[in-house]
Amino acid sequence: MQNAKDSFYMALRTRLATINPERTTLLRGAVRPGILVEEAEAPFSQLPNDVFVLRWLGLAVDMDLGSTMAAEECEIVYQTCGTQSFGGLDRGRSLSEMDEEFVAMLRPFYTPKLNYAVTPPAAMLTHVFWDEPGFGPIVVQRDRLSRTARVMVYSYQEQGE
Amino acid sequence: MAANWFSSPAPVARRVRAYFAPVNRVTQTPALFDPAEQGGFNLDAPPSPWISLGWIQGFTRKPSSKTSLVLTGIPAAPLEQVRETLQAQVSLQFLSWTKLTMALATGSQHMNLLAPAGGAAAAADGAQASAAVTPQSGSTATSIVLAASDAAKFTAGSIVALDVDYTGQTGYVGAPISGAYVRQALTDVDYIRRVTFNVGLVSQVSSTALTLAGPLPGGAPAAGVKLQAVTGFVDREGGSFYQEWSALFVMQGSQGERIFFHYPRLQTMTGAEETTLSLDGKHQGGQTRVLLKGQFLALPVTDPLDGEHVVCYRSFLPAPNALV
Numbered sequence: 001m002q003n004a005k006d007s008f009y010m011a012l013r014t015r016l017a018t019i020n021p022e023r024t025t026l027l028r029g030a031v032r033p034g035i036l037v038e039e040a041e042a043p044f045s046q047l048p049n050d051v052f053v054l055r056w057l058g059l060a061v062d063m064d065l066g067s068t069m070a071a072e073e074c075e076i077v078y079q080t081c082g083t084q085s086f087g088g089l090d091r092g093r094s095l096s097e098m099d100e101e102f103v104a105m106l107r108p109f110y111t112p113k114l115n116y117a118v119t120p121p122a123a124m125l126t127h128v129f130w131d132e133p134g135f136g137p138i139v140v141q142r143d144r145l146s147r148t149a150r151v152m153v154y155s156y157q158e159q160g161e
Numbered sequence: 162m163a164a165n166w167f168s169s170p171a172p173v174a175r176r177v178r179a180y181f182a183p184v185n186r187v188t189q190t191p192a193l194f195d196p197a198e199q200g201g202f203n204l205d206a207p208p209s210p211w212i213s214l215g216w217i218q219g220f221t222r223k224p225s226s227k228t229s230l231v232l233t234g235i236p237a238a239p240l241e242q243v244r245e246t247l248q249a250q251v252s253l254q255f256l257s258w259t260k261l262t263m264a265l266a267t268g269s270q271h272m273n274l275l276a277p278a279g280g281a282a283a284a285a286d287g288a289q290a291s292a293a294v295t296p297q298s299g300s301t302a303t304s305i306v307l308a309a310s311d312a313a314k315f316t317a318g319s320i321v322a323l324d325v326d327y328t329g330q331t332g333y334v335g336a337p338i339s340g341a342y343v344r345q346a347l348t349d350v351d352y353i354r355r356v357t358f359n360v361g362l363v364s365q366v367s368s369t370a371l372t373l374a375g376p377l378p379g380g381a382p383a384a385g386v387k388l389q390a391v392t393g394f395v396d397r398e399g400g401s402f403y404q405e406w407s408a409l410f411v412m413q414g415s416q417g418e419r420i421f422f423h424y425p426r427l428q429t430m431t432g433a434e435e436t437t438l439s440l441d442g443k444h445q446g447g448q449t450r451v452l453l454k455g456q457f458l459a460l461p462v463t464d465p466l467d468g469e470h471v472v473c474y475r476s477f478l479p480a481p482n483a484l485v
Contacts, residue, residue, distance in 0.1 A: 064176050064216040066257045071440065109448075131440070131447035152441050154448065 001059070001070050003115050004128045004155030008074065009037050009054055010121075011111035011128075016052070019104050020097075025051045049144070050094070052102065053077045057150075067126075067156040074153050076102060076133070079146030088143050095138065095145045102149060106133060113155060128155045169483035172414035177220040178204055179253065180211040180409040181265060183338040183358075184426060191425035191462060192407035196476035200419060204411065211409060212378070214262055218452070219254040220410060222422065222473075249459040249472045251408070251427060254436060254452040260360055260394060266453035267433040269400035270341040272355045273322045276390035286395045290351045293387035296323070297369075302376035305388060309368050317366055320391040321373075323382055324357035326350050335359075337379045342402050354389050396433055404429040408457070416480035423474040426460035 016023060016033045023034035025048060027041065035052040038044070047053050058073035078098045082091030110129035114121040136148040182192030192210055199208050207213050225248045233240040255262040264271035275290035282288060294311035305321070315321070324336060329346045333339035340356030349355070359379040365372040382388075408427045412420040434456075437449040459472035479485050 064256065066215050129448065131444055134444065152444065152447070154440060 006116040174412040182210040186339040223250040266455040267396040270402040273391040274393040296382045305371040319363040327352035418480040421476040425462040427457040430458040431456045
């Protein structure tokens with residue numbers, strides 16, 4: 001299941017780098033596309049602005065198929081205060097941009113499954129695929145707007161996983 | 162003193178496992194299942210010739226035999242019952258799409274889409290195929306020895322079909338499983354490989370051999386067998402051929418008990434039909450699993466024990482130490 005989680009994240013990260021190369025974040029001394037997995041970073045006291053944060057929640061499995069299918073629920077949280085140059089008055093537009101980028105990142109709704117535990121990553125036999133996202137309402141905290149979306153990510157367990 | 166038995170309530174089972182085995186259409190011989198001898202088999206490794214099709218859902222048995230009364234006296238009163246017709250139906254949904262589940266869930270013959278020859282004219286059930294190659298001696302059910310020039314035509318992940326050339330014969334064709342009934346002579350030399358069930362997935366290719374992911378249903382290639390690459394499968398709504406298979410359905414109870422439903426002869430009775438199942442019950446418009454629907458008519462066999470005509474055997478192996 002970790003391979004599916006890694007593949008989903010890397011697919012979104014690769015796509016984000018194409019959709020909006022300017023959305024980056026500085027993490028552990030490296031500039032990366034502005035998307036991260038919460039459980040793979042040091043705990044945050046406050047989630048970073050203008051970055052997509054992936055958080056893995058629920059898990060379900062269907063073991064009665066030829067290959068066990070795992071359904072992993074991914075919550076994606078993103079927030080923004082807008083830009084300094086506009087004094088934060090563009091925070092609504094900034095959140096809309098992130099909404100659009102997120103929707104674009106999800107297309108197509110599948111990606112090849114790779115094993116990122118080895119270098120270079122090894123292609124596996126199946127694809128990871130997912131549903132359309134379910135969006136939560138905008139949450140306002142003073143000058144910060146945030147949104148949460150949830151995506152169900154499906155994958156088949158392969159031999160050796 | 163501790164009790165060494167318990168009173169077992171009705172079995173609790175999750176899903177049903179399905180196994181099918183070919184009926185010899187020429188001799189009209191179904192596959193046997195002996196619950197006394199074979200009832201304890203490993204559900205993942207059924208006894209030959211049964212082929213596991215995994216879990217199924219929506220398994221429904223519908224007996225439709227009719228009985229009538231023999232009346233006597235004034236006023237007439239029932240003297241006894243007689244069975245007027247013997248009939249039963251089975252319906253289910255397969256949880257996988259394979260050569261066999263597709264074939265079982267279609268009302269007609271099921272064909273392999275042979276890899277086309279270069280520049281061949283398009284055809285609805287596959288263009289003229291590229292030339293077949295001949296397995297060499299030393300081939301087995303899982304390893305096909307080929308000339309180096311032939312082996313180079315295949316890659317790992319290819320699907321292959323093995324059977325003999327069509328040479329004008331009529332009647333049931335395809336080995337070891339009849340894939341079609343030819344009423345009048347045809348001209349396609351590859352016809353039998355189009356309908357054969359003797360297919361496999363290539364897992365490895367060396368300079369002189371193909372290694373298959375699983376054994377061929379027909380075992381080691383016989384003399385005269387040739388091999389062609391398959392790109393997929395096709396079936397048609399219509400036609401006159403009916404698939405006929407022996408079927409075995411198993412319910413494994415929570416206490417180790419087993420219920421078997423053995424249908425010696427099941428014929429597909431409807432055309433190809435699919436149903437969808439949403440993966441996420443809370444998101445009905447999202448990803449859906451496409452299931453093959455199978456509906457079958459149970460045909461009778463004569464039980465050699467007493468000469469009775471029957472369509473199904475239901476067996477029950479109680480849980481260990483359960484009262485009977």
